[in-house]
Amino acid sequence: MSAADRQKIAAINVSATAVVTLASCYVQKHARTWREAGRCLGIGAIAGAGFYQAKRFAGRGDITEGWLLANAATSLVENTTAGEHPLGRIGYTFGPFRLRLVTPLDRARESIVDIDVSLAETIYLARMLNDADDVDVRDGMLWWETRDPVREDDRLFLGYTWGIYPGAWTRARETTWNHEAVHAVQALQTDSVDPPAITLAQKPRPIRFRHLRLGALNLADNVVHAQLVDYEDRWAEIEAYRLSGDEAPPR
Numbered sequence: 001m002s003a004a005d006r007q008k009i010a011a012i013n014v015s016a017t018a019v020v021t022l023a024s025c026y027v028q029k030h031a032r033t034w035r036e037a038g039r040c041l042g043i044g045a046i047a048g049a050g051f052y053q054a055k056r057f058a059g060r061g062d063i064t065e066g067w068l069l070a071n072a073a074t075s076l077v078e079n080t081t082a083g084e085h086p087l088g089r090i091g092y093t094f095g096p097f098r099l100r101l102v103t104p105l106d107r108a109r110e111s112i113v114d115i116d117v118s119l120a121e122t123i124y125l126a127r128m129l130n131d132a133d134d135v136d137v138r139d140g141m142l143w144w145e146t147r148d149p150v151r152e153d154d155r156l157f158l159g160y161t162w163g164i165y166p167g168a169w170t171r172a173r174e175t176t177w178n179h180e181a182v183h184a185v186q187a188l189q190t191d192s193v194d195p196p197a198i199t200l201a202q203k204p205r206p207i208r209f210r211h212l213r214l215g216a217l218n219l220a221d222n223v224v225h226a227q228l229v230d231y232e233d234r235w236a237e238i239e240a241y242r243l244s245g246d247e248a249p250p251r
């Protein structure tokens with residue numbers, strides 16, 4: 001991949017994550033002063049660099065490393081937008097659940113593990129199970145396989161990702177699997193700025209179901225892109241093709 005392409009993709013990740021993190025801080029009322037807003041932008045930029053690197057890892061086949069780094073970057077964003085210490089909790093997403101383990105930097109100390117549930121990722125999980133001939137735990141995430149490529153309109157897909165669940169045709173090439181893993185990281189990146197819709201457990205408890213998140217941005221992004229943007233012009237595809245196979249999306 002050329003240095004110019006790399007720099008462009010990195011710059012878009014850093015700036016877009018910074019701006020969307022600030023927006024999420026604002027919605028959650030944690031960008032009330034210039035100082036708070038600057039903090040949201042700064043931490044968002046760092047997280048964006050983390051997401052970019054996570055996608056580079058996934059694109060070249062180091063998927064476990066990519067997924068762990070993406071989870072760390074997500075932790076920075078969700079802690080900061082909630083007005084907490086950026087490293088107050090370290091989260092890990094598995095299926096529709098996100099486990100958020102407390103660190104010594106957490107100020108509130110209300111629980112050891114908070115579990116958040118995502119509505120969008122629950123819906124994607126159902127869609128994925130519907131399409132899958134086989135489901136596997138691999139690289140720290142849920143993968144699915146199909147015996148036949150996925151057909152959509154006049155296009156044939158050798159890989160397909162629902163939310164954070166990457167999947168591929170059983171006999172797809174290595175680059176296809178890596179490409180889909182990039183999409184899973186993208187989905188986690190979009191989920192990271194989603195404000196909690198409902199706070200479930202209010203009282204301190206060692207382990208508790210804490211938030212329900214809708215994943216509205218993730219769902220809206222999918223619908224809008226599928227309806228309005230041609231496949232080869234979608235940013236998610238341009239990025240995934242560049243990072244996994246160093247090529248442009250096929251027309």
Ligand SMILES: [Zn+2]
Nearest residue numbers: 179183237240
């Ligand atoms: Zn793709």
